[in-house]
Amino acid sequence: MPAVDVAGEFETIRRLFAPLAHPEWGRGLKDDVAVVPSKPGHDLVLTKDAIVEGVHFLPTDRLDTVAKKLLRVNLSDMAAKGAEAFGYLLACHWSERCGWPERMTFVDGLRVDQKAFGVALLGGDTVVTPGPASFSMTLLGWTPKGRTVARAGARVGDLVFVTGFIGDGWLGLQGAQDKLSLEPDRIAALVEQYRTPAPRVEFAPTIRDFASASIDVSDGLIADLGHMAEASGVRMEIDLELTPRSAAGQAWFDGRVDEQAALEKLVTGGDDYEIAFTARAADEAVLRREAEKRHLRLSRIGRVTAGQGVVARFAGQPVQIDRPGFTHG
Known part of the structure; x- marks a missing residue:
């Protein structure tokens, strides 16, 4: 059970996630959307991964490592396409074990990796679930126009x-x-x-x-x-x-x-x-x-x-x- 009472959705966003938001595109997480300007000469690349407690991480894992893994598995997809990531949308489905200290720990992991990899939060959602904790991220990046590397393209002799x-x-x-x-x-x-x-x-x-x-x-x-x-x-x-x-x-x-x-x-x-x-x-x-x-x-x-x-x-x-x-x- 949570060690302390957990604040509501908007308090969680204001106190924990707003400091992670992109200073311009994320609108301070005070709107229902993020607005990302186009980058001339580039394609927008998106990828999405979800991780679930008991499937992709252990119930005993610290939530800062869970947050880091969530971001990093998405960054891995982006790197394999030759793309450069810049921001992400996040959905958190908190379980009963995710009290305020645990949520702070999760955000601490994101804060460290945002700085390490040069990305920022653009928006998302946070809810409570009676089941296991799960988290989903949509990562956005750019490649020069027409240069995204696909799974298709391997040639005989390669x-x-x-x-x-x-x-x-x-x-x-x-x-x-x-x-x-x-x-x-x-x-x-x-x-x-x-x-x-x-x-x-x-x-x-x-x-x-x-x-x-x-x-x-x-x-x-x-x-x-x-x-x-x-x-x-x-x-x-x-x-x-x-x-x-x-x-x-x-x-x-x-x-x-x-x-x-x-x-x-x-x-x-x-x-x-x-x-x-x-x-x-x-x-x-x-x-x-x-x-x-x-x-x-x-x-x-x-x-x-x-x-x-x-x-x-x-x-x-x-x-x-x-x-x-x-x-x-």
């Missing part, structure tokens, strides 16, 4: 790349649920990645300039590559051994007897929020230089061929993956 590391999100969830047997610092690193993933916003311009198709890895690497392959009308052939692993992920992997099964868990677990994309083989060198400038790991994990779907290989042999990733209801 290479398949992924940023960062794969599997840490799934491993972090296991760690948060006390299901990992690793050194405490390894578990802590994985749990932090699960709760507050790092969207690759710094790589968005490179995606915009060089990617033929792109997607953020949220449901699982194999599942999301499947979405991109379907949209592009091609096949993606992936070498599981090339799956990039963090130091903590490698420590977990080193303890597995069945390497193939372990790799399958990493590439289907989801919650990584890296960018998977295709690009011309001739651009690999410049892509690696751009990644190095940003101290970002970039891995070539496969190739685009004629056909359909995703073919995963281990030791050169095709692998049957029955559950490629998380499926939303």
Whole structure:
């Protein structure tokens, strides 16, 4: 139950959310709409994600990390399109555990990440629910006109790349649920990645300039590559051994007897929020230089061929993956 009485909707907006509002476009959250001027020569890009307690975050998670995750998963979508975010609309469905201190904690997380990523609140809604807490965000951004990178566009002969590391999100969830047997610092690193993933916003311009198709890895690497392959009308052939692993992920992997099964868990677990994309083989060198400038790991994990779907290989042999990733209801 809430530790203190909770103020009503308008008091919550005035005291907590108004300070986060864009100084001009958000109208101080005192109107029913936000008014965003057009940006000449640019397309408006929108994305929306929702997270639900018990599904996307744990009931024991602090609400500042929940707020950060909500913003960051949206920023990950935006980065995969080569777009630059500037503002968001927010809907909060507070559960009974969300008293005034918890709501302040949620807003604290947003305040920190707004400053870190250069975005501002434009408007939204706040309500109370008898069910689990849930939050929804619509993020807005811009790309130069006609330059937004789609899932479609991968071409036969392209290479398949992924940023960062794969599997840490799934491993972090296991760690948060006390299901990992690793050194405490390894578990802590994985749990932090699960709760507050790092969207690759710094790589968005490179995606915009060089990617033929792109997607953020949220449901699982194999599942999301499947979405991109379907949209592009091609096949993606992936070498599981090339799956990039963090130091903590490698420590977990080193303890597995069945390497193939372990790799399958990493590439289907989801919650990584890296960018998977295709690009011309001739651009690999410049892509690696751009990644190095940003101290970002970039891995070539496969190739685009004629056909359909995703073919995963281990030791050169095709692998049957029955559950490629998380499926939303």
